[in-house]
Amino acid sequence: MSSVKKYTYGEPFFTEAVVKEIERSAGDPAEFIVDKKARTFIYKLDPSTVCYGLGETVRGMNKRGWLYISNNTDEPHHEEGKNSLYASQNFLLIWSKKELFGIFIDYPGRLSFDIGYTETDTLTITFDDLDADVYIIRGESAEDIVKTFRGLIGKSYIPPKWAFGYGQSRWGYKSADDIREVAREYKKAGIPLDMIYLDIDYMEAYKDFTTNKETFPHFKEFVKEMADEGIHLIPIIDAGVKVEKGYEIYEEGIKGDYFCKDELGKPFTAAVWPGAVHFPDFFKEDTRKWFGDKYSKLVEMGIEGFWNDMNEPAIFYSDKGVKEAKKKLAAIPEKELTFENCGAYRDALSTLDDTYRDYHSFYHDVNGKKVRHDKIHNLYGYNMTRSAGEAFQRNYPDKKILMFSRSSYTGMHRYGGVWTGDNASWWSHLALNIAQMPALNMCGFLYCGADLGGFNDNTTEDLMLRWIAFGMFTPLMRNHSALGTRVQELYRFKNKETFANFIKLRHAFIPYIYDEFIKAAENDTMYFRPLSFVYSDDERTFEIEDQLLVGDSIMIAPVYKQNARGRMVYLPEDMKLLRFRGVEDYDVEEMKAGDHYVRAELNEVLVFVRHGRKFEIDDNSHI
Numbered sequence: 184m185s186s187v188k189k190y191t192y193g194e195p196f197f198t199e200a201v202v203k204e205i206e207r208s209a210g211d212p213a214e215f216i217v218d219k220k221a222r223t224f225i226y227k228l229d230p231s232t233v234c235y236g237l238g239e240t241v242r243g244m245n246k247r248g249w250l251y252i253s254n255n256t257d258e259p260h261h262e263e264g265k266n267s268l269y270a271s272q273n274f275l276l277i278w279s280k281k282e283l284f285g286i287f288i289d290y291p292g293r294l295s296f297d298i299g300y301t302e303t304d305t306l307t308i309t310f311d312d313l314d315a316d317v318y319i320i321r322g323e324s325a326e327d328i329v330k331t332f333r334g335l336i337g338k339s340y341i342p343p344k345w346a347f348g349y350g351q352s353r354w355g356y357k358s359a360d361d362i363r364e365v366a367r368e369y370k371k372a373g374i375p376l377d378m379i380y381l382d383i384d385y386m387e388a389y390k391d392f393t394t395n396k397e398t399f400p401h402f403k404e405f406v407k408e409m410a411d412e413g414i415h416l417i418p419i420i421d422a423g424v425k426v427e428k429g430y431e432i433y434e435e436g437i438k439g440d441y442f443c444k445d446e447l448g449k450p451f452t453a454a455v456w457p458g459a460v461h462f463p464d465f466f467k468e469d470t471r472k473w474f475g476d477k478y479s480k481l482v483e484m485g486i487e488g489f490w491n492d493m494n495e496p497a498i499f500y501s502d503k504g505v506k507e508a509k510k511k512l513a514a515i516p517e518k519e520l521t522f523e524n525c526g527a528y529r530d531a532l533s534t535l536d537d538t539y540r541d542y543h544s545f546y547h548d549v550n551g552k553k554v555r556h557d558k559i560h561n562l563y564g565y566n567m568t569r570s571a572g573e574a575f576q577r578n579y580p581d582k583k584i585l586m587f588s589r590s591s592y593t594g595m596h597r598y599g600g601v602w603t604g605d606n607a608s609w610w611s612h613l614a615l616n617i618a619q620m621p622a623l624n625m626c627g628f629l630y631c632g633a634d635l636g637g638f639n640d641n642t643t644e645d646l647m648l649r650w651i652a653f654g655m656f657t658p659l660m661r662n663h664s665a666l667g668t669r670v671q672e673l674y675r676f677k678n679k680e681t682f683a684n685f686i687k688l689r690h691a692f693i694p695y696i697y698d699e700f701i702k703a704a705e706n707d708t709m710y711f712r713p714l715s716f717v718y719s720d721d722e723r724t725f726e727i728e729d730q731l732l733v734g735d736s737i738m739i740a741p742v743y744k745q746n747a748r749g750r751m752v753y754l755p756e757d758m759k760l761l762r763f764r765g766v767e768d769y770d771v772e773e774m775k776a777g778d779h780y781v782r783a784e785l786n787e788v789l790v791f792v793r794h795g796r797k798f799e800i801d802d803n804s805h806i
């Protein structure tokens with residue numbers, strides 16, 4: 184039997200994360216010591232307590248032992264020391280030998296989860312403002328609790344089936360010819376390719392919903408040309424709208440009063456890629472409708488998928504920031520080359536992109552009420568993506584459009600998926616990718632994936648091979664990298680044949696992957712599960728963060744260490760190991776429960792089939 188209790192504090196903002204009416208319980212949740220003055224919820228952690236959840240964050244699956252802050256941030260360095268990434272999912276599963284429950288905190292402002300960080304045996308949740316709905320979910324098992332939570336927040340977004348193919352992306356494809364070259368080289372190498380992503384370079388001066396007439400001429404025909412090659416083009420859309428007289432979106436935004444305002448009631452201005460931009464106020468229904476309808480400009484040219492970026496929103500700097508920096512610079516004594524002055528120069532400029540200041544200086548119009556951005560900050564990307572999702576449902580009710588976003592909050596999972604942003608070409612980020620997937624799934628985000636091969640820094644061929652061997656199980660399978668880094672299209676490497684085999688394997692796995700994905704979406708279950716969710720009687724499984732159950736039938740144990748030719752794998756039950764080198768080239772081995780050192784060469788993909796389950800592949804699968 185599962186149960187949900189809802190406790191309301193202060194005046195919660197209506198986030199629309201929860202779609203189910205739950206009656207309000209009186210008092211405080213018995214699980215926590217609530218200190219309203221300090222705005223904290225405190226829970227004593229048992230030595231056996233494991234905490235799962237929080238969506239896409241740094242570190243491992245068990246969130247115990249670190250400080251996580253829900254504060255959506257354009258954070259391009261996903262190091263262990265970071266507290267916030269792009270998204271906030273305030274769902275935590277607390278699981279010890281003594282008890283098991285979930286907590287969801289529906290609060291769009293800054294919220295911190297000190298999970299045994301300050302004091303190893305204490306979980307302290309601290310709110311900026313105690314205006315929140317707090318849900319306590321109980322159930323018989325972790326899966327039961329997740330299912331109940333998912334029932335509260337509504338069904339997950341389902342992308343078109345072709346979006347389960349393989350996509351190539353890179354920041355810096357400058358022209359249609361660059362894109363053609365990618366398509367051609369993939370073909371030449373015999374590596375299947377289903378999508379090419381268009382990063383900001385396809386636009387004219389980084390203006391949303393424009394296409395560059397010089398570098399991407401005859402865009403509609405170009406989209407068709409690629410479609411004829413079996414390739415979907417997926418353009419990026421950024422949150423900020425360029426301030427430019429005569430630019431349709433800007434003019435309409437001003438006329439329709441669709442932008443966020445500053446203290447004085449003028450459209451708030453900040454600098455991002457296009458230079459000065461205004462941010463659409465996605466909390467207004469008419470803004471959402473207006474902006475969402477603009478995606479049709481590209482849909483009418485044959486586009487069937489998008490990725491929403493910079494929607495935390497990311498801000499490079501603002502007028503206020505520049506003024507502050509100038510003032511600080513002016514105060515530094517001239518000509519004195521001292522260590523202190525060096526620090527002062529640095530400090531003056533480093534506060535240029537102080538988003539804390541900027542998020543406190545613009546406002547939204549929520550049903551006629553002025554709400555300062557920081558109070559509802561974590562909802563911005565959600566509402567941008569919602570604006571698109573609502574428009575797609577309205578304008579193309581019979582069509583499925585691919586949509587995923589960088590920033591998110593619970594509720595956005597109904598409108599799109601997510602990618603995990605600017606990771607790096609590091610082995611540790613392949614491990615991070617593994618740990619992040621089930622955490623996202625718990626919170627309703629099923630269509631997700633990371634930049635395969637790594638975004639920042641230079642990749643290596645072996646990292647790419649291992650990452651693709653894992654990425655072929657993630658619903659969103661995209662190779663993406665940053666401008667200036669080593670090129671990493673699969674045809675650039677020596678082992679083209681292996682890469683071709685891997686992508687063909689992905690295709691052959693799609694019937695399984697897609698079925699399991701749809702099952703998870705329809706039944707509010709998880710596509711990726713930690714082992715402990717299924718084998719909770721086996722204590723060992725709580726410590727395994729580098730193996731995952733994928734759907735109901737299989738387990739994977741990716742290799743994520745350089746120069747490793749295998750790894751230790753823990754089998755909680757007898758399983759059958761399928762060792763794939765290609766769609767038709769695989770061995771089968773029966774394996775007993777327990778610890779094993781399992782060889783896995785760079786050209787192999789290992790699938791462990793659970794006892795009594797089936798894993799069928801389709802060697803003729805096309806999408």
Ligand code: MIG
Nearest residue numbers: 354382383492589604605665
């Ligand atoms: O400031 O559009 O996370 O995927 O390639 C960087 C350029 C802006 C950040 C995204 C990344 C994308 C990049 N964008």
